[in-house]
Each structure stands twice: as C-alpha cells, then as structure tokens.
Amino acid sequence: MMVLGVLVASWCARGLAFAPAAPAASARGAPLAAQVRKVGIVGGGTVGGGIVEILERRREQLVAATGGVGLEVKAVVVRDAAKARDWTAPPGCVVTEDLEAVLGGDRRGSYGPVDFVRSGGDRFAHTGDDDVDLVVEVMGGTTLAKDVVFRALRAGKDVVTANKALIADCLPEIEAVVAEANAAQGAGAPRVQFGYEAAVCGGIPIIHTMNTDFVGDEVTRLRGIMNGCTNFMLTKMEAEGLSYADCLAEATALGYAEEDPTLDVGGFDARSKLAILVRLAFGVDVDETLISCTGIAGLETIDFEYARGQLDGTIKLLGVAELDGAGGLTAYVTPALVPRGATLASISDATNAVEVASRNLEASLFVGRGAGRFPTANSCVSDVVACARGALPEPFAKKVGGVAFRSDFESFFYIRIRYRNAIGIVKALGEICARHDVSIDSLLQKPHSDYFVVVTEAGPRSRVEKVAADVEAEAWCVGDVFFMPVATQE
Numbered sequence: 001m002m003v004l005g006v007l008v009a010s011w012c013a014r015g016l017a018f019a020p021a022a023p024a025a026s027a028r029g030a031p032l033a034a035q036v037r038k039v040g041i042v043g044g045g046t047v048g049g050g051i052v053e054i055l056e057r058r059r060e061q062l063v064a065a066t067g068g069v070g071l072e073v074k075a076v077v078v079r080d081a082a083k084a085r086d087w088t089a090p091p092g093c094v095v096t097e098d099l100e101a102v103l104g105g106d107r108r109g110s111y112g113p114v115d116f117v118r119s120g121g122d123r124f125a126h127t128g129d130d131d132v133d134l135v136v137e138v139m140g141g142t143t144l145a146k147d148v149v150f151r152a153l154r155a156g157k158d159v160v161t162a163n164k165a166l167i168a169d170c171l172p173e174i175e176a177v178v179a180e181a182n183a184a185q186g187a188g189a190p191r192v193q194f195g196y197e198a199a200v201c202g203g204i205p206i207i208h209t210m211n212t213d214f215v216g217d218e219v220t221r222l223r224g225i226m227n228g229c230t231n232f233m234l235t236k237m238e239a240e241g242l243s244y245a246d247c248l249a250e251a252t253a254l255g256y257a258e259e260d261p262t263l264d265v266g267g268f269d270a271r272s273k274l275a276i277l278v279r280l281a282f283g284v285d286v287d288e289t290l291i292s293c294t295g296i297a298g299l300e301t302i303d304f305e306y307a308r309g310q311l312d313g314t315i316k317l318l319g320v321a322e323l324d325g326a327g328g329l330t331a332y333v334t335p336a337l338v339p340r341g342a343t344l345a346s347i348s349d350a351t352n353a354v355e356v357a358s359r360n361l362e363a364s365l366f367v368g369r370g371a372g373r374f375p376t377a378n379s380c381v382s383d384v385v386a387c388a389r390g391a392l393p394e395p396f397a398k399k400v401g402g403v404a405f406r407s408d409f410e411s412f413f414y415i416r417i418r419y420r421n422a423i424g425i426v427k428a429l430g431e432i433c434a435r436h437d438v439s440i441d442s443l444l445q446k447p448h449s450d451y452f453v454v455v456t457e458a459g460p461r462s463r464v465e466k467v468a469a470d471v472e473a474e475a476w477c478v479g480d481v482f483f484m485p486v487a488t489q490e
C-alpha cells in the first residue's frame with residue numbers, strides 16, 4: 001500500500017509524462033502503474049455502481065490497456081450516503097454527498113509554470129495530490145449535472161458522462177466549454193477530454209465510431225432502434241398480443257423504463273439520442289425540440305394484427321435522420337411499420353440497433369445492448385481508459401454549415417381509423433385525401449372489424465396529419481386516428 005501511495009503522489013505535471021514505475025506489483029496484486037489517474041464518480045446508482053465494479057474487477061487489465069496508467073476511484077458522490085449499495089467502494093474511495101470531493105482542486109494549476117491566471121485575475125488553485133482529475137458524471141438530469149460537468153471541465157479535469165439528456169440539451173454549450181477549457185490549458189499541458197460513449201445506445205460504441213471511422217465518409221441516412229424499453233414493449237405486444245399498459249408495467253418491473261417512463265414511451269429519450277447522432281453523422285446542430293417526435297402510446301394490438309397479417313411487417317420505434325438530396329436534412333422519431341425483410345425488423349427485446357448508410361462504407365449496422373448496468377458502465381469505462389491514454393477523440397468531430405433542417409418528411413403512411421357504420425365513408429375519405437393531396441395506395445379491413453386501414457402513396461407527413469384531423473371531425477370516426485410511416489426495406 002505504501003508503495004502505491006508513493007506512486008499516486010508521483011502523478012504530476014505535463015499530462016502523460018509522469019514519473020516512471022518502480023517495482024513490479026502493488027500490495028493489491030495489480031501491476032504497478034507508472035502513473036495514476038484519480039477518478040471521481042458523481043452518481044452511484046445503476047451505472048455508477050457498474051463503473052466502480054468494472055474498474056475494480058479489471059484493475060490489472062486496465063493498467064495494461066492504458067499503457068501503465070492506474071485508475072484509482074477516489075470518491076463516489078451520491079444523494080444519500082447512508083443508503084445501502086449493491087456495490088462495494090474500493091479501498092481509498094469515499095462515498096459521500098459532498099460534490100467537492102470530486103470537483104475540488106484545479107487540475108490546470110498542476111501543469112507547467114506555477115502561475116496561471118483566470119480571465120478574472122485570480123490564480124488557479126493547485127491540484128492537491130488527492131484531487132480528482134477525471135470526473136465521471138452518472139447522476140442524470142440537466143441542472144446539477146450540467147454544473148458538475150461544466151465546473152469539472154473549467155477546472156481542466158477530463159469528463160466522462162452517460163447523460164444523453166444533458167448533451168442533447170446543451171451540445172453547443174458543451175462544445176464551447178471544452179474549447180474554452182483547452183484554450184485555458186498552459187503550453188505543454190494535455191488536452192481536456194470529454195467522453196460520452198454511454199449516452200447513445202448504452203453499450204454500442206456508436207459515438208467513438210462516428211467520431212473516428214466516419215470522419216472521411218459522407219453519411220446520407222441514419223436510422224435505428226434507440227430505446228430499449230419501447231423495443232421490449234413492442235416485441236411483447238407483437239409476440240404475446242399484450243396491451244400497451246401491460247407491456248409498460250412489465251418493462252418497468254424489469255428496470256427497462258426510465259424513472260419517468262414518458263421519456264421512453266413518448267419517444268423523447270430516442271429523440272435526445274437522435275439529436276446527438278445528427279450532429280456526429282451530419283455535422284449539424286439541431287434543437288432537439290424541433291425534431292418531430294411521436295411515441296408509442298397510440299399503438300393498439302390491432303396495429304400488430306394488420307402489420308403481421310396484411311402488411312407482412314412489424315412495428316418499431318425508429319429514430320431516422322436523412323439528407324434529402326437538395327441540401328436539406330430531416331430527422332424524426334416515430335413508430336413505423338417495418339417490412340419483415342428489413343434488418344431492423346429482427347431487432348427484438350431491449351436490444352438497440354443503428355443502421356448507417358454512407359458514401360464510402362455503403363451500409364453499416366451496429367447492434368447491442370442499449371441500456372443496463374454493465375453495458376452502459378462498459379462504455380463509460382472505455383472512455384475513462386481512453387482518457388487515461390490521452391486518446392479520446394475530439395468529442396464533436398464533424399461540423400458543417402448551410403444545411404437546412406426540416407421536421408416534415410416523406411414516406412408511405414399507414415393510417416388506422418376506427419368507425420361506426422354509416423353510408424358514404426369511403427367517398428368522404430376519398431374527398432378528404434384529395435383535398436390534402438394524399439394519394440391512397442390501398443384500403444384494408446379485417447372481416448367484422450370496427451377498424452379499417454389506409455395505406456398511402458409516398459408524400460409528406462404534414463399532409464397525412466391534416467387528413468387525420470379532418471377524418472377525426474367526421475361523425476362516423478370513433479376516437480383518434482392513428483398514423484405512422486411505412487419504412488423502406490433498406
């Protein structure tokens with residue numbers, strides 16, 4: 001333990017140019033690290049607990065993976081430090097309610113010449129030997145979490161987060177703070193790094209891939225199943241014919257739903273992820289509230305019967321972003337009728353998948369666990385390791401201007417209408433569709449059913465929305481009209 005303590009103290013100055021390692025093994029059996037990064041975790045719940053566990057379980061391998069940098073968890077900040085935990089704090093780690101245990105100290109002061117001066121004129125405090133220099137934010141939310149992330153970055157600490165809501169909400173601000181933090185670094189000091197691999201599709205390494213493997217490529221379309229809870233529910237609704245309410249109850253019991261399930265079922269969680277991917281894939285910042293978003297609450301078991309029976313497909317909640325060929329970009333989240341032969345139709349349960357169409361790579365598919373303790377913690381640990389190696393890629397590598405964003409999009413549409421018997425329904429429907437320039441491809445009805453389905457030719461969503469509103473105003477229409485796009489096979 002003493003030897004390790006000496007080595008911890010030797011972490012100093014100039015990024016990765018640390019003091020050399022001495023003996024071959026620590027008192028805890030792990031290979032001795034030549035340098036040590038002091039990790040502070042804000043949040044000790046599902047993801048935070050998983051990170052602590054992986055860092056401890058893979059201690060030796062991670063020293064090798066970082067090229068000799070030890071990862072010491074110094075503090076885990078929680079709301080209630082007295083609460084029983086399903087993970088064990090490693091030796092030397094405090095579990096505390098005090099954010100200063102993680103945010104205290106200023107890493108910039110530990111590089112190069114002693115005197116760094118803030119724009120306000122005050123001097124940086126030096127990082128003490130025990131001060132955290134790598135902050136992992138896994139508490140969630142967009143208020144206190146934002147303060148934690150920004151304060152850590154401004155203190156020159158590397159930051160890793162799993163917080164998609166925060167990033168989608170303030171991506172340009174985060175980008176500016178990272179740039180500001182780096183500009184404030186002294187000459188020779190390492191880059192302040194920001195990692196958020198876990199924020200989109202949990203365990204799928206899509207952020208890193210977008211920021212590295214697609215930088216020389218031109219993405220034309222990206223679509224995917226980005227929310228595990230709703231995919232689990234839709235899989236159940238299809239396979240077991242269960243109602244929406246029963247499936248939501250089961251997803252919640254299994255821990256697939258967010259604390260507030262409207263984020264999942266309303267499509268907002270998928271929308272946050274899509275907004276982040278839009279920036280990475282197309283280089284465009286989009287205010288996520290402008291992305292058209294429809295959740296799955298309007299779906300009924302009858303929709304799965306039509307999808308499976310007459311339309312040879314299934315229903316998935318998709319996030320889609322695509323270039324329109326005329327310099328424009330559209331993005332939307334919606335349930336969609338997916339043809340049985342499409343790859344996304346086979347993605348079931350809580351699994352996530354992202355399909356990317358691009359000029360060089362043509363078609364790429366990324367599939368994996370979208371959430372859960374260890375898949376998500378694994379992505380955070382990958383970021384922590386990359387940070388320790390000084391190798392996290394630029395967080396928002398691609399940026400382009402001049403792309404017009406529009407929330408409307410074109411597709412074939414499925415429209416489901418519940419009706420009461422009346423004369424002239426088809427004539428009235430035809431007139432409404434003609435009024436809004438929507439062309440009907442087919443009309444479907446199961447025998448003895450109160451419902452019928454219209455499949456349209458390709459056209460803008462905005463027109464179908466008007467058709468739905470006019471149909472709802474008809475005396476023969478019962479309840480709300482439900483509509484969704486029909487996805488293409490490829």
Ligand SMILES: NC(=O)c1ccc[n+]([C@@H]2O[C@H](COP(=O)([O-])OP(=O)(O)OC[C@H]3O[C@@H](n4cnc5c(N)ncnc54)[C@H](OP(=O)(O)O)[C@@H]3O)[C@@H](O)[C@H]2O)c1
Pocket residue numbers: 042043044045046047048077078079080081083097137138139140141144162163164165198199202370371372373376
């Ligand atoms: N769970 C997943 O599968 C998953 C997947 C991808 C991304 N994420 C993201 O990861 C983040 C964490 O999710 P989670 O599922 O781990 O959440 P969680 O289980 O609810 O854990 C949140 C942790 O943060 C702590 N915390 C909350 N408010 C705090 C405050 N004001 N001060 C100090 N500590 C506070 C809580 O302390 P107490 O324990 O004392 O209450 C808890 O330990 C979120 O941004 C989420 O969107 C999660």
